[in-house]
Amino acid sequence: MPEGHILHRLARLHQRRFAGNPVEVRSPQGRFTAAEELDGATFERAEAHGKHLWHFYGGDRVVHVHLGLYGKFTESPVPLERPRGKVRMRLVGPTHGTDLRGPVACELLTLDEVEEVRARLGPDPLRQDADPERAWERISRSRSAVAALLMDQTVLSGVGNAYRAEVLFRHSVPPRLPGRSLSRKQWEAVWGDLVELMSEGVRTGRIDTVRGEHSPEAMGRQPRRDRHGGEVYVYRRGGAACLVCGTPISTAELQGRNLYWCPGCQAD
Template identity: 50%
Template sequence: MPEGHVIHRLAQELHKNFGDAELEATSPQGRFAREAALIDATPISRAEAFGKHLFVEFESAHPENIVYIHLGLIGTLHFEPATETRGQIRLHLSNGEIAANLRGPQWCRLITDAERSAAIAKLGADPIRDDADPLPIRLKVQRSQRSIGSLLMDQKLFAGVGNIYRAETLFRLGISPFTPGSRIGTAQFEAMWDDLVLLMKAGVVAGRIDTVRPEHTPEAMGRPPRKDDHGGEVYTYRRAGQPCLVCGTPIREQVMEGRNLFWCPSCQT
């Protein structure tokens, strides 16, 4: 599932590619045809992300004027030539030259402003957003007996954080993923939050996740670059059995609440 930086980058690309142009909105697949007709021939007024949720608002007089997208596990939103209509396209937005084609989302809905507010209210703080307030999240974490590895994946707490950012932030700070939230001190929480802000904002700019410090890059260590579908240089994510880049201990992996967890048992005690 795409993590929050991907959704923020998509919001930026919608503005960059379409500006204030009136867009053709269709649903080649047919499942979003009624909704597409309501926003057809109107420009985007605002596209923004909250965690893994994308809200695209159109300058339509109809009260339902916000396309609410969650990509889920297999969804994609690709910018392609306007003539590209291959595949099961749920929503096709085009300015005549470029199209944003949405395929396979977990959901794509046309909602009102009130419904958008209700959806956002269910989410936690998004480290990428400058208006995020981590204080309520810290208080909830410090009252919880759940592990910090579990809490970091809770979208009602850390909106946009996924499996990669969870694993990498905990490693970078030397925190065991099995530590109860109640044992996370304020300074430790603030360091974790600041690291998420740093890494996730960098991910928006780069379009990929890189988490290793300068001294652990392939060039600095004289090692081959990482080869993985997810790209990026990381410390633990999908490196089970490989030596830790810091201490050499084999990286461990186990399932936590249905998701694969990666950590170094020596660096994260």
Template identity: 50%
Template structure:
């Protein structure tokens, strides 16, 4: 499933390519045809990502009352495909495209989302309210997450995957940030110190912002890679994620794996022993 940095990139790219323009909206697949007709001819005013949810705000017109937002959750298989065509006819849709948004210069196709629906402003706010602090939203307060974490008997590795606690963190960031903090993923939230939580939050902010800029998740320091200079290769990008049985980059102990919250967890039993 895409993590929060990918959704923020979706938002940035959509606003840059389609923002401020009158858009043509359609549903080549047919499953979103009625709602797409309500968006057709409107102007994309703003995008607002929160965790793994993306909201697109369309400027109201008399026929669009009440004001509605487009809410998208890509889920496991959803993807936005953006093409530039500069006034010529865009390429035909490929696959089951739920929604196509087109301007004079760009077309964005949404395929396979878990959620794609029109929502009212109160419904948007209700989703924001149930989501946790997002490291990529400047206004997010890590204190809100801490209030839940430090009272919980649940392991921090599971808590980080709960979107109502921390929004936008997925399996990769969960494994990597805990390794970088040298925290056992099974340690109960109530046993985490405030200093440890502050460090984890600050690291999430830094790593996820870097992910937005580069479009990939790189968590290793140059000195911990096989090649210590230049752009990190895919094989060098992570400390523990998808490295089960391979030697820890720091201590050499084989990386362990187990299923936690229906996802494969990866950790070093030595570096993260406490």
């Protein structure tokens, strides 16, 4: 599932390409029934909150998209080719168009309904209006593992498996540490690091978390080869040697998701 930086990249891209212009809206698949109502309307702005994307059209009309595991936008310059596959929504502006396939959600909401969704979400490290205190209040009272809490979108929005594994490693936090055992100092460091790392992810489209002294160039090692790209410490490196201490990276399952950590650097 795409992590929050990908949705913020999409929001910026769609803002740049469509905002302020009338757009064509179609649903070649036929499942997005609001397309006919929106066709020809002016695309006002795009925003993201966590793993949710919003297209605002004015007149109390907002398209809400959640990509889920398989959703994807495909961007193309105009004129677009005939739709291929099951395109839920096609959006066409003056210079570019985008096809949305396979989302969990693609629906038309009112502004009040958007606020109802947002009220259920935790603070997003990539939003200027984020209040990390809200997340800390939940984490500091919880017996749940901090690794589970960072992935709970009602506690914190936009953090996925990669960022949670990496930020816990970077601050030597054992992933199964109960939230209430996390110190305030540790939380502030984790939050600040998420803001910095995820902002870099918005800029580059990659998840890079390795400090300069552990880069391939500094260590004389081969760059990471992975379809997700980016240099990481523990994510999807199960069994490989830790870049810092050499201990094999451990893996386990936590709430249906793979967990990655270094038993040496993140000892209980």
